[in-house]
Amino acid sequence: MLAFLAPTPTPGRAAAILRDIFGGLSASFAFRLWDGQEVRVGPGAPVCTAVIKSPELFLDLIRDPSPYNFAEAYVHSRLDFEGDLFQAMDVANVVETVKLVLDAAVFPRVKICAGWVTPEALADLEIDPDKYPLTIQPFDQCVLEFEGARHQTDWRRPTSYGIIRREFDHYLLERAAAAGADVRWGIRVTGVTAHADRVRVETDRGAFEAPVVIGAGGHRCPVARALGQVSEREEVVVAQESETRLPPEWAQRLEPFLRAPELYVEPDLRGYGWYFPKRDFLNVGVGCTHGDDGSLPRRRDALVASLRASGRLPEDLPLAPFKGHAYVVRRQAPRRLHGARFCLIGDAAGLARDLSGEGIGPAIKSGRLAAEAVAALIRQGRPLDGYARQIVERYGPGELGWLQRRLSSLPEAVARLGVRIVLGSARARRRIVFNSIFGMREVAP
Numbered sequence: 001m002l003a004f005l006a007p008t009p010t011p012g013r014a015a016a017i018l019r020d021i022f023g024g025l026s027a028s029f030a031f032r033l034w035d036g037q038e039v040r041v042g043p044g045a046p047v048c049t050a051v052i053k054s055p056e057l058f059l060d061l062i063r064d065p066s067p068y069n070f071a072e073a074y075v076h077s078r079l080d081f082e083g084d085l086f087q088a089m090d091v092a093n094v095v096e097t098v099k100l101v102l103d104a105a106v107f108p109r110v111k112i113c114a115g116w117v118t119p120e121a122l123a124d125l126e127i128d129p130d131k132y133p134l135t136i137q138p139f140d141q142c143v144l145e146f147e148g149a150r151h152q153t154d155w156r157r158p159t160s161y162g163i164i165r166r167e168f169d170h171y172l173l174e175r176a177a178a179a180g181a182d183v184r185w186g187i188r189v190t191g192v193t194a195h196a197d198r199v200r201v202e203t204d205r206g207a208f209e210a211p212v213v214i215g216a217g218g219h220r221c222p223v224a225r226a227l228g229q230v231s232e233r234e235e236v237v238v239a240q241e242s243e244t245r246l247p248p249e250w251a252q253r254l255e256p257f258l259r260a261p262e263l264y265v266e267p268d269l270r271g272y273g274w275y276f277p278k279r280d281f282l283n284v285g286v287g288c289t290h291g292d293d294g295s296l297p298r299r300r301d302a303l304v305a306s307l308r309a310s311g312r313l314p315e316d317l318p319l320a321p322f323k324g325h326a327y328v329v330r331r332q333a334p335r336r337l338h339g340a341r342f343c344l345i346g347d348a349a350g351l352a353r354d355l356s357g358e359g360i361g362p363a364i365k366s367g368r369l370a371a372e373a374v375a376a377l378i379r380q381g382r383p384l385d386g387y388a389r390q391i392v393e394r395y396g397p398g399e400l401g402w403l404q405r406r407l408s409s410l411p412e413a414v415a416r417l418g419v420r421i422v423l424g425s426a427r428a429r430r431r432i433v434f435n436s437i438f439g440m441r442e443v444a445p
């Protein structure tokens, strides 16, 4: 739920703001402003009229349009209702659901990502992969390569899927809009300030205020930068990928390689490369930790050279240019997950999984949890601490424990031996690598 900011509005400005905010709601009702002007919203004849007696009340209601605030204003005679009071409360319930989504990009937009998703992430989105209308490829197989040894794992059913982020993210936003969210793209947030009773969001199209804000702006989310206590000690992954749409003749030529994703563990264990087919798309990339050492281009070139040598990337295949992006994995120096009136989710909260770098699933899960927590805050006044507790239960405290610290300080040769042993065992590979680290599990039909 979000509201527009209006510094001591004129009736004309207030009318425009009311139409802007409430114009898309399914309920039909009217406001009468302090100068007698009537503002009708909704598709039909108004079932009731809320009489806003002063600009101050207008600001209060716009900042927090909850049924509680409407009721309180009514009890204190700051607000009158004309029409059926029960219908008025129904309208207030609809009004409470106003949710504003701001994104700097214009959709469909490119998102630098391989687009590998788990069944759990799709289930959290209530997407049935068999019914998803855009590009999706199920995988019941995956290859892991380390120090020249290839290890293939097969399952009886799909344990992961490949999607195209450009399509997927657009689909989700359109779905949110169809469900009633006020989705506005092409609006860049430039600053965020938390006050005791609201959060102010500055954008390149003016300012907004809301009782609660959810920061979902990715690695450099402005809500995280303003309120998330981002530490220089956090573990940043840098990654580059190239996503190419294969013309039919190329899809046919590469067909033997397009059955399953392949992962190539970096020799120093600091990341991995991937060869990731998704129907007629091919995504190739590499990511690594401590990316500030500038080693990523060398890793990318080594990956491309080896894919060329194996025939997976023929010299004459026109490959889309590589593009890079960064994100934080939940390993150390965690960001602040919430305050009294904000939550961070996804990359804004630094929730991508350590080792696998899976970030889509945690972004979706944390988004759902945050939405529930915010609804409980608005409706019952329940603080947002519960959201942070759920994240810690699910994704850990964000600091290495004693055992992990010992393991991470092992000499590289010992760590490599451990990886060879785990990858060499079909059972350990399935359980430790795919199940625990990558979240890939067979889901019963």
Ligand SMILES: Cc1cc2nc3c(=O)[nH]c(=O)nc-3n(C[C@H](O)[C@H](O)[C@H](O)COP(=O)(O)OP(=O)(O)OC[C@H]3O[C@@H](n4cnc5c(N)ncnc54)[C@H](O)[C@@H]3O)c2cc1C
Pocket: 102, 103, 104, 105, 111, 112, 113, 114, 115, 116, 117, 187, 188, 189, 190, 216, 217, 218, 219, 220, 221, 222, 238, 239, 240, 241, 285, 287, 324, 325, 326, 327, 345, 346, 347, 348, 352, 357, 358, 359, 360, 361, 363
């Ligand atoms: C090369 C690469 C490959 C990856 N592959 C995978 C993979 O296969 N599977 C996986 O699970 N994860 C993968 N990840 C990680 C994954 O992409 C992220 O964890 C995930 O996208 C996080 O989602 P999010 O919604 O939190 O952030 P994002 O997807 O980054 O979305 C943030 C949104 O905020 C908007 N925004 C940013 N700043 C502003 C602003 N100032 N004002 C308004 N809007 C703003 C952006 O336009 C964007 O739409 C990969 C990452 C990289 C870099």
